[in-house]
Amino acid sequence: MIIVMKVGSPEEEITRVSQEFTDWGLIPEKIIGKHKVVIGLVGDTADLDPLQIQEVSPWIETVLRVEKPFKRASLEYRHGEYSDVIVPTPDGLVTFGRNSPVAIVAGPCSVENEAMIVETARRVKAAGAQFLRGGAYKPRTSPYAFQGHGESALGLLAAAKEETGLGIITEVMDAADLEKIAEVADVIQVGARNMQNFSLLKKVGAQPKPVLLKRGMSATIDEWLMAAEYILAAGNPNVILCERGIRTFDGQYTRNTLDLSVLAVLHTLTHLPIMIDPSHGTGKAEYVPTMAKAAIAGGTDSLMIEVHPNPAKALSDGPQSLTPERFDRLMEELAVIGKAVGRWSQPAVALV
Template sequence: MIIVMKLETPSGEIDRVFEQLCSHKISPKICQNQHKVIIGLVGDTAEIDPKQLQNLSPFIEQIIRVNKPFKRTSLEFRYGEVSEVVVSTPNQPVIFGQNHPLVVVAGPCSVENEEMIVETAKRVKAAGAQFLRGGAYKPRTSPYAFQGHGESALELLARAKEATGLGIITEVMDTADLDKVAQVADVIQIGARNMQNFSLLKKVGATGKPVLLKRGLAATIEDWLMSAEYILAEDNPNVILCERGIRTFDRQYTRNTLDISAIPVLRSLTHLPIMIDPSHATGKSEFVLPMTMAAIAAGADSMMIEVHPNPAKALSDGPQSLTLEAFDQLMKEMVVLGKFFGRWSHNNYPLTIPKTTTRVATTMSI
């Protein structure tokens, strides 16, 4: 349930209403958007009569009951206004959100050594990325597969950050490693396999740091949004949703199935920013570019692209990783489509914009 206050409501009146609501054994939360002050009521509101609440103040404009199981995550909780996640990076603040330029995250699946991660960071930054991704702790299907270098890899990410000024996105798998990861990461990633690790979600939410929440392998959209609710319930509104492909019938030709339809569905349900990871979704580098273009056209706010200096020798996920040169080309094509949809800024892309390419020209003419 949310209470929408009138535009001219004095701050003292909002405080008075807030105090009155606290006596109802619920947790009121104040949310200020561009036009309204909204008080969200979190807890068991089934027995609360909206007519009684209306009598609390003549400045109450509207009372809306949120019927979805995810409350703070819902679009109604912000009265239809989308949220922004602002991340402070060494270079400049970066904003994830529907009304802002696309944010590009790029880097290898795993941090392998200092030369590799620093070289990759410099190249993806030169191409226009704002964040470096790289795994220090890697959840793998097989216990015998490379699991990441752990804490030493975090130190290498910190060196890459210092050398380039890029923001860092890296995954945490265990609450025991959370403090170490939070010291290096500007955005803490929750991987697909941990999407419903609720104790981990609570701990990560309590850090107050921005969180990238990947969709589980077989998670419904409601499952996914309920996991986001755990983080927001810790008074951490800084959540970015990442669609990275789901399990379907056919796994012969792609690793997973990228659910492009999740983008417009999420737009109708939640205020949170949306990222797309076409690398994990397809599992094959040759499909990354067309799926990136499709995601931009569908309205994604951010892209996560796997990039490796030598994918053939990568310790993990080589087949889905772009070479440095291929990433340069991807960015050149992204800038044209991004500008077409009004989702690009000159700050994103320091290189010379190409005249056009056959693939982008075809996309633009559809």
């Protein structure tokens, strides 16, 4: 349920109303919008009478039920206002959201060595990226495939961060590693294979760093949003949804099927920012630029693109990685579309 307060409601009255709902055994969450304050009620509200709630205060404008199973993640919960996820980085604040320029995340699938990750970081920063992606811990289908360098790779990400000022996005696979990952990462990624690892979702929801939640390879939109609900319910409001392709019947030409229709669908369902990953979504570097441009035209809030200085020798996911030179050209191409839809920032200044 959400309680919409009237314009100009006194802060003291909002506090009093919230306390009354707390006394009822509910959890009130205050959401400050552009013009009004909304109080979200979480708990057993099924038998509550909206008219009874209306009588709690003359400053209550209306009482609405949230019909979706995902309460906090729903657009209704924020009374139709989209939320921003604002991430501090060494270079300043970066905003993921519908009213901000498209945020660009780029880097290799996995951190291989210091020279490689620092070089890649410098190149993607010079092209205009705000975040470096790179896996320290890598979930792989085969137990014999490269699994990442683990904790030592976190140190390499920290070195790249210090060198370039980029924010860091890296994946957590085990809650036991969460604390040390959070020391380096500015955004913590939950990968597709862990989208329904509910104990892990609760753990990342209980810590303060923003969370990037990738869609499971066979997950429905409702399942994806319910996974986000676990993080939100644990207390972390800063969740970014990432579409990375789903498994369909045709795997001959692409690794996955990149579901760009989620952009239109999610904009009607949730207030959370949306990221598109065309690298995993297609699995082939030659298709990445086309899908990245389509994603910006379709309204994405962010892009995640794999970049490697020598894809042919990458330890993981080389076929879907762009070279730094191709990434440079792609950023120029994306700028044309981004500016046309009003979602592009000024060109970045190359590192000296």
